[in-house]
Amino acid sequence: MQYRFSKNILSTPKSFIREILKFTQTPDIISFAGGLPNKVYFPVDAVREAADKVLCEHGQEALQYTTTEGYDPLREFIVTRYKNRGIEITKDEILIVSGSQQALDLSGKVFLDTGNHVVIEKPGYLGAIQAFSIFSPHFHEVSLNTDGIDISELKEAIKKYNPKFFYATPNFQNPSGLTYSLENRKSAAEVLKDTETVIIEDDPYSEIRFLGEHLPPVKKFAHNNSILLGSFSKIVAPGLRIGWACAPKQIMEKLVIAKQAADLHTNYLAQRVLCQYLYDNDIDKHIARIRAGYLAQRTAMIEAMGEYFPEDITYTQPEGGMFLWVTMPEGFSAMELLDVAVKYHVVFVPGEPFYADGRKSNSMRLNYTCSDEKTIREGIKRLSNAIKEYAAKKR
Amino acid sequence: MQYRFSKNILSTPKSFIREILKFTQTPDIISFAGGLPNKVYFPVDAVREAADKVLCEHGQEALQYTTTEGYDPLREFIVTRYKNRGIEITKDEILIVSGSQQALDLSGKVFLDTGNHVVIEKPGYLGAIQAFSIFSPHFHEVSLNTDGIDISELKEAIKKYNPKFFYATPNFQNPSGLTYSLENRKSAAEVLKDTETVIIEDDPYSEIRFLGEHLPPVKKFAHNNSILLGSFSKIVAPGLRIGWACAPKQIMEKLVIAKQAADLHTNYLAQRVLCQYLYDNDIDKHIARIRAGYLAQRTAMIEAMGEYFPEDITYTQPEGGMFLWVTMPEGFSAMELLDVAVKYHVVFVPGEPFYADGRKSNSMRLNYTCSDEKTIREGIKRLSNAIKEYAAKKR
Numbered sequence: 001m002q003y004r005f006s007k008n009i010l011s012t013p014k015s016f017i018r019e020i021l022k023f024t025q026t027p028d029i030i031s032f033a034g035g036l037p038n039k040v041y042f043p044v045d046a047v048r049e050a051a052d053k054v055l056c057e058h059g060q061e062a063l064q065y066t067t068t069e070g071y072d073p074l075r076e077f078i079v080t081r082y083k084n085r086g087i088e089i090t091k092d093e094i095l096i097v098s099g100s101q102q103a104l105d106l107s108g109k110v111f112l113d114t115g116n117h118v119v120i121e122k123p124g125y126l127g128a129i130q131a132f133s134i135f136s137p138h139f140h141e142v143s144l145n146t147d148g149i150d151i152s153e154l155k156e157a158i159k160k161y162n163p164k165f166f167y168a169t170p171n172f173q174n175p176s177g178l179t180y181s182l183e184n185r186k187s188a189a190e191v192l193k194d195t196e197t198v199i200i201e202d203d204p205y206s207e208i209r210f211l212g213e214h215l216p217p218v219k220k221f222a223h224n225n226s227i228l229l230g231s232f233s234k235i236v237a238p239g240l241r242i243g244w245a246c247a248p249k250q251i252m253e254k255l256v257i258a259k260q261a262a263d264l265h266t267n268y269l270a271q272r273v274l275c276q277y278l279y280d281n282d283i284d285k286h287i288a289r290i291r292a293g294y295l296a297q298r299t300a301m302i303e304a305m306g307e308y309f310p311e312d313i314t315y316t317q318p319e320g321g322m323f324l325w326v327t328m329p330e331g332f333s334a335m336e337l338l339d340v341a342v343k344y345h346v347v348f349v350p351g352e353p354f355y356a357d358g359r360k361s362n363s364m365r366l367n368y369t370c371s372d373e374k375t376i377r378e379g380i381k382r383l384s385n386a387i388k389e390y391a392a393k394k395r
Numbered sequence: 396m397q398y399r400f401s402k403n404i405l406s407t408p409k410s411f412i413r414e415i416l417k418f419t420q421t422p423d424i425i426s427f428a429g430g431l432p433n434k435v436y437f438p439v440d441a442v443r444e445a446a447d448k449v450l451c452e453h454g455q456e457a458l459q460y461t462t463t464e465g466y467d468p469l470r471e472f473i474v475t476r477y478k479n480r481g482i483e484i485t486k487d488e489i490l491i492v493s494g495s496q497q498a499l500d501l502s503g504k505v506f507l508d509t510g511n512h513v514v515i516e517k518p519g520y521l522g523a524i525q526a527f528s529i530f531s532p533h534f535h536e537v538s539l540n541t542d543g544i545d546i547s548e549l550k551e552a553i554k555k556y557n558p559k560f561f562y563a564t565p566n567f568q569n570p571s572g573l574t575y576s577l578e579n580r581k582s583a584a585e586v587l588k589d590t591e592t593v594i595i596e597d598d599p600y601s602e603i604r605f606l607g608e609h610l611p612p613v614k615k616f617a618h619n620n621s622i623l624l625g626s627f628s629k630i631v632a633p634g635l636r637i638g639w640a641c642a643p644k645q646i647m648e649k650l651v652i653a654k655q656a657a658d659l660h661t662n663y664l665a666q667r668v669l670c671q672y673l674y675d676n677d678i679d680k681h682i683a684r685i686r687a688g689y690l691a692q693r694t695a696m697i698e699a700m701g702e703y704f705p706e707d708i709t710y711t712q713p714e715g716g717m718f719l720w721v722t723m724p725e726g727f728s729a730m731e732l733l734d735v736a737v738k739y740h741v742v743f744v745p746g747e748p749f750y751a752d753g754r755k756s757n758s759m760r761l762n763y764t765c766s767d768e769k770t771i772r773e774g775i776k777r778l779s780n781a782i783k784e785y786a787a788k789k790r
């Protein structure tokens with residue numbers, strides 16, 4: 001039978017990260033390719049106690065269908081946490097979703113018709129490119145600089161294309177590890193003011209800042225044209241699949257319709273267990289442990305790169321999050337390097353899938369949260385040898 | 396700020412069932428409006444034991460990210476269960492989803508571009524109408540008869556519109572409670588043969604058959620142009636949000652891309668806990684209890700209707716599932732009746748939202764799984780009084 005698939009799905013890329021998984025099956029491979037939080041920090045025992053308590057005390061309720069918006073005490077917890085950081089919202093502005101990835105899908109549904117315009121960062125999060133591709137928009141990329149989004153390019157793109165939204169990850173961006181400065185956030189909000197463009201601000205990592213000072217989200221300066229996304233995946237555990245979208249009332253009404261059509265509501269048992277865990281434990285103390293661990297891993301990677309890498313290789317120095325971005329000289333291809341690196345038993349994600357137009361890239365994304373410091377050192381040594389072999393061929 | 400929402404979301408209906416919820420807050424109201432399984436049958440203690448075991452023995456793994464396709468032993472369990480019923484598939488044909496509602500969304504993404512044609516049952520499941528509406532298709536309704544889908548109307552609709560798919564719920568349909576006969580299933584498959592139309596066969600209730608004999612799915616006779624959906628919501632618990640889609644390889648590849656873009660993967664902790672529960676318990680014995688309970692509730696409702704309802708009110712006699720369908724004389728409006736029924740402290744879902752064109756309806760859906768037999772009796776008595784008051788006004 002000849003299947004007649006939608007144009008939308010045919011234009012949606014497969015995740016390249018899945019393709020790399022086949023390499024990671026090889027024994028002795030060191031993978032900087034994944035995007036996994038370090039499982040040693042999952043609060044397994046505390047989650048087990050929370051699950052036991054919820055099922056003992058509220059079992060029938062926790063296993064039943066529930067409201068689309070999410071469990072109220074969990075929404076209140078998120079409100080309080082924002083309040084402590086100077087962001088005033090109400091629980092009606094919070095929708096609990098199946099990981100913040102789902103909020104990208106819902107945002108696509110709520111705003112995008114085929115051929116609409118979307119502004120994204122260059123490079124950008126490949127999961128967002130994939131989620132929005134389902135709605136067949138035109139992507140317009142705006143450069144990221146070391147202090148954040150390129151304001152003049154952003155202004156021009158919004159003026160020229162009047163995009164439905166600007167997708168941004170201001171903290172420790174995936175893949176680059178870059179962070180918008182406070183000044184840059186204010187300027188981005190200023191550009192959006194009096195436009196019809198909404199900012200979708202994806203913020204899974206802000207609590208995992210291990211250097212520098214916490215900065216307020218762009219939402220603080222652009223309240224009404226903002227959807228702010230958050231997640232428990234990096235501060236508790238991703239297997240729970242719980243994130244949220246924070247949006248003004250009019251947008252929220254549409255997000256709720258899209259959420260209901262998508263899957264009725266987020267896993268209720270997981271919402272209840274997570275909420276119980278959050279009420280019974282000191283989440284700040286827990287996050288402090290994760291931060292300290294990730295800082296040590298990130299520092300090990302940067303020190304090893306300083307020691308082993310050729311001098312013409314540059315890299316970002318993230319203040320938080322899970323990734324950094326390595327750039328080789330112009331004309332080099334990270335995709336070509338990957339073939340060499342596999343021989344040295346080390347893998348990473350080449351830059352290509354992080355560009356909406358799939359251009360060739362001389363950059364690559366490295367994850368440092370999923371290997372211990374010794375393994376990171378060994379992996380960087382191998383990667384360095386691969387780069388040297390590849391560079392010798394290119395010259 | 397003026398928001399520029401997508402045409403898609405603006406044409407997607409809110410769920411009417413949510414609107415009815417406000418009535419159910421009133422004390423002393425009897426609600427036949429919901430679609431909830433009876434929580435007294437949730438295996439709370441066994442799920443608690445399963446959760447404890449999973450978190451004790453595989454805690455770090457169960458809280459990590461996982462594959463998009465789903466947990467292999469759970470997929471294997473589903474394969475074995477189908478095999479026991481004479482359906483031969485492999486685990487690669489199973490995708491675990493966040494409740495079978497999500498499979499409707501994914502199917503819409505995989506097949507529908509704006510303006511494509513879709514055939515649905517008349518009346519049809521409102522959650523499906525909502526899920527597909529996001530992709531702005533043209534809906535074409537085909538009548539349901541007591542023995543199943545109207546074959547000549549189906550043939551004509553497929554010939555005339557060449558629809559991307561036909562959405563069908565052959566077992567104890569929501570809302571009508573009707574079931575396709577074996578002959579009707581074969582005829583429907585025969586109509587689809589050599590067309591480019593896929594059947595999306597939604598089957599959340601087949602295990603909850605309390606009268607008559609199990610019938611094979613239409614998939615049995617239309618393997619390659621079929622997506623068969625299943626769910627653990629009605630046989631274990633809906634709060635776990637675990638369902639599945641079963642589809643041939645070529646369709647599965649696209650569903651996996653859509654699933655990954657939608658939410659990466661289904662809640663992994665819930666998959667692991669459910670799987671542990673299924674391996675450690677006798678699910679057939681558990682389902683037998685649910686069947687016996689629902690049969691008693693359904694019988695109580697039918698007996699009460701026989702006793703109290705005026706003679707010109709007709710209703711279906713479901714052999715399984717959770718709903719039956721009550722029809723008043725032509726010219727009556729179930730929506731108007733609802734206003735009267737609220738005064739009598741009883742509610743139901745009027746027929747309107749089950750028609751894609753939102754036509755007026757003299758029918759209504761009653762749920763019998765969520766009230767005990769005494770309450771069902773009292774509710775039907777009240778509903779009968781409401782019908783009599785309304786009928787007196789109409790004449």
